[in-house]
Amino acid sequence: MSTGGEGRGDSPPDPPPNPTEFLSREEEGAFDRRGAVLWLLSATLVVSVAGLIYELIAATVSAYLLGDTIRQFSFVIGIFLASMGVGAWASRFVVDPVAGFVRAQVGLGVIGGVAALATFFAYATVGAVALPLYGALVAVGLLSGMEIPLLARVLKEIGAARFRFENVLSVDYLGALVASLSFPVLIVPNLSLISAGLAFGLLNLAVAGGTLWLFRDRLGWADRGAWGGAFALVAGLLAFAVPLGAAIDARLYEDEIVYSDRSAHQQVTVTRHRGRTRLYLDGAVQFDTxxxxxxxxxxxxxxxxxxxxxxxxxxxxxxxxxxxxxxxxxxxxxxxxxxxxxxxxxxxxxxxxxxxxxxxxxxxxxxxxxxxxxxxxxxxxxxxxxxxxxxxxxxxxxxxxxxxxxxxxxxxxxxxxxxxxxxxxxxxxxxxxxxxxxxxxxxxxxxxxxxxxxxxxxxxxxxxxxxxxxxxxxxxxxxxxxxxxxxxxxxxxxxxxxxxxxxxxxxxxxxxxxxxxxxxxxxxxxxxx
The missing domain is CATH 3.40.50.150 (Vaccinia Virus protein VP39)
Incomplete structure (x- = not known):
């Protein structure tokens, strides 16, 4: 007597997944599954922190250049979350989750890293803010939305013991807490917005580099070359972030800048021209002598x-x-x-x-x-x-x-x-x-x-x-x-x-x-x- 679905003419149940089916026989013995799981969960924490930092930088830049902090933070949060939703949906069309995750990290490292620099440069040269700021925000949101679904698929494929999707989400939410606490306490008082963006861009690229090495037998030279070029670009911009920021300030204020720094609360700039001194807070003049x-x-x-x-x-x-x-x-x-x-x-x-x-x-x-x-x-x-x-x-x-x-x-x-x-x-x-x-x-x-x-x-x-x-x-x-x-x-x-x-x-x-x-x-x- 037949039992279960087979007795009613239904198709047989799916066989249990082979957690290493994407690896060759030789790779199965060499692949360190436990190390891979630890790396991917750590990567989840890092990319979560970086994603929220990009969002906070975008909101701060928007409020600084456009004013009305409440409105700008609201717009940035809404656009970013909506873009993340689209990115999460689009992740289903990525055939290879490992390659998709690495490429998303490279994209985030470049776009998220240079977004503040590009926005300030556009504002100083042509007076444009919306296109570079919100364009970068949408792109970062799309790529950030792909991260967790792709990471979850990779963890499942490598046979993470007792894999549960909510564990990945828990690490992701922990990263959001770390970012929200560190941004006002550590990042803003010690880094310019331009430097902060580039520094976290390097973090995304470091995650991409580690994943490339971990899955080196699966990813080709094109991905490695793209990663190397992106890393060199962002690292080079970070090395010159201070003079780049000074050059942008010089275009923004025209007069000689005698002091410019971001405090825990606002951008403080003092300029001087022909004996006249001006104070600017978040780009708005406060006094002229x-x-x-x-x-x-x-x-x-x-x-x-x-x-x-x-x-x-x-x-x-x-x-x-x-x-x-x-x-x-x-x-x-x-x-x-x-x-x-x-x-x-x-x-x-x-x-x-x-x-x-x-x-x-x-x-x-x-x-x-x-x-x-x-x-x-x-x-x-x-x-x-x-x-x-x-x-x-x-x-x-x-x-x-x-x-x-x-x-x-x-x-x-x-x-x-x-x-x-x-x-x-x-x-x-x-x-x-x-x-x-x-x-x-x-x-x-x-x-x-x-x-x-x-x-x-x-x-x-x-x-x-x-x-x-x-x-x-x-x-x-x-x-x-x-x-x-x-x-x-x-x-x-x-x-x-x-x-x-x-x-x-x-x-x-x-x-x-x-x-x-x-x-x-x-x-x-x-x-x-």
């Missing part, structure tokens, strides 16, 4: 003038020390500077030629420097201040928008004395009028607000919002001697807005909706896109 007084005098002195007391002053942002310099003209007892990036503060405190620009203000004994997130520091601290000066970056993303929200101003109000005064830079009433007036309206939930603006050639028409307790006069009284720009008459004129950019109604900015970044982006896009 030719006109910085037009910004800093209007930011600091109206608040200091109208404040009944000026003994303890808080400055949020302003790590270059220019705002501190202006505050010290009023001879306060203590100034607390809260700035997230210690690299900027150290640069303008410790380097004599740059410290001279702020009058050695960051070396003053009355100054206490704190490196912390401003929102967290305000929320958790207890010290009270007479004046708060907010020299913060523009609210171009959700993280910065917090510092212009109803909730933040409510926390800040609790850190001020009963007659405490606050002022913030509020962006351009010309280029982002809706955003400017939204900042003023949001401040009005806690203070009486005076909005004003002054022309700063480096920025255009630039606005500020001064908040005082109800009943306190906001007209200027005494001013320190030696100011270059600000006078009581100039301050009164700065409060006059024409009909095109004048006061506007609308919502306030809350953490629950973050209306401000949308208004900011819409305004600047209308003018410059």
């Amino acid at each position: 030719a006109d910085e007084a037009r910004y800093h005098e209007f930011l600091v002195h109206p608040a200091m003038s109208v404040a009944p007391r000026r003994a303890r002053v808080l400055i949020l942002g302003g790590g270059d020390g220019m705002a501190v310099r202006e505050v010290l003209r009023w001879d306060p007892e203590e100034v607390v500077l809260v700035d997230l990036d210690p690299a900027v503060v150290a640069l303008f405190r410790d380097r004599d030629d740059l410290s001279a620009l702020n009058g050695d203000a960051l070396r003053d004994g009355r100054l206490r420097i704190v490196h912390a997130d401003a929102f967290t520091w305000i929320r958790e601290g207890e010290d009270a201040f007479d004046v708060a000066i907010l020299d913060l970056p523009d609210p171009r993303n959700l993280s910065l928008s917090r510092l212009y929200s109803v909730e933040f101003y409510r926390l800040l109000r609790r850190r001020l004395s009963a007659q405490g005064v606050v002022v913030t830079q509020a962006g351009s009433p010309m280029f982002a009028s809706d955003a400017f007036w939204m900042v003023a309206r949001t401040m009005e939930t806690e203070w009486d607000v005076t909005a004003y603006a002054n022309y700063v050639p480096s920025f255009g028409l630039w606005g500020f919002a001064l908040g005082v307790p109800p009943g306190l006069r906001s007209d200027l009284r005494d001013l320190p001697e030696g100011l270059d720009v600000l006078t009581p008459e100039a301050f009164a004129a700065a409060q006059v807005f024409d009909a095109q950019i004048g006061p506007r109604d609308g919502p306030v900015n809350r953490l629950s909706d973050h209306a401000l970044p949308r208004a900011y982006e819409a305004g600047w896009s209308e003018w410059f896109e």
Whole structure:
């Protein structure tokens, strides 16, 4: 009597797979299966780390060159994951998984390795970002998506004991954890984005080289030659990464670069031309010594003038020390500077030629420097201040928008004395009028607000919002001697807005909706896109 499917006329069951069917009889004895399994699982970890690092580099480059960190990280993650999905699906059409895996590693080493370099070069020469950045991202995503399916097939073919696909995925996810922790802690503080990309390109090529050696009897000279050429290219570019980066910076900034490095938080660049010094953070100019007084005098002195007391002053942002310099003209007892990036503060405190620009203000004994997130520091601290000066970056993303929200101003109000005064830079009433007036309206939930603006050639028409307790006069009284720009008459004129950019109604900015970044982006896009 027949049993099973054969008795019903079905085809016989498939025979158990021969784990070494792709090897010749001589190779079966020589092939080290245990070493191969260990190598391939280690390769899974390495390629997972490299793939996520490429994604993080692409997102950082995108945010640096295009702005709006939240949007750019979201776009990069979505495009990368979608491309990985397509790559995983396409891997089924690869006939030889070993050759496919090696070729994917060579492609990743070259494309992923040079992506940041190519994007910066394209931006510096022709102003293009999207094509090199997202083109490379799609290619890296496709090749990265192929890796795990191909590795799993190779492990299964060589007869890995008790092979389970979820074990490969576990190693892959562990690699993602390693990459996500090492990128902000180790890679960004110690390597430029260009060098980091090329270094991880070499890692992919090292995996390809090891796999070529392990399966040397299966892969031909064409694959070895392609690997050798790719390795020489990426290694050569890495060796010259510093001068290449300097050459790109020179094209980006035109002026002589006296300092350029990436801190843990941002790209910091200082240029000089004909005695004028400029500071750029992530490519955006922060000050030009030719006109910085037009910004800093209007930011600091109206608040200091109208404040009944000026003994303890808080400055949020302003790590270059220019705002501190202006505050010290009023001879306060203590100034607390809260700035997230210690690299900027150290640069303008410790380097004599740059410290001279702020009058050695960051070396003053009355100054206490704190490196912390401003929102967290305000929320958790207890010290009270007479004046708060907010020299913060523009609210171009959700993280910065917090510092212009109803909730933040409510926390800040609790850190001020009963007659405490606050002022913030509020962006351009010309280029982002809706955003400017939204900042003023949001401040009005806690203070009486005076909005004003002054022309700063480096920025255009630039606005500020001064908040005082109800009943306190906001007209200027005494001013320190030696100011270059600000006078009581100039301050009164700065409060006059024409009909095109004048006061506007609308919502306030809350953490629950973050209306401000949308208004900011819409305004600047209308003018410059």
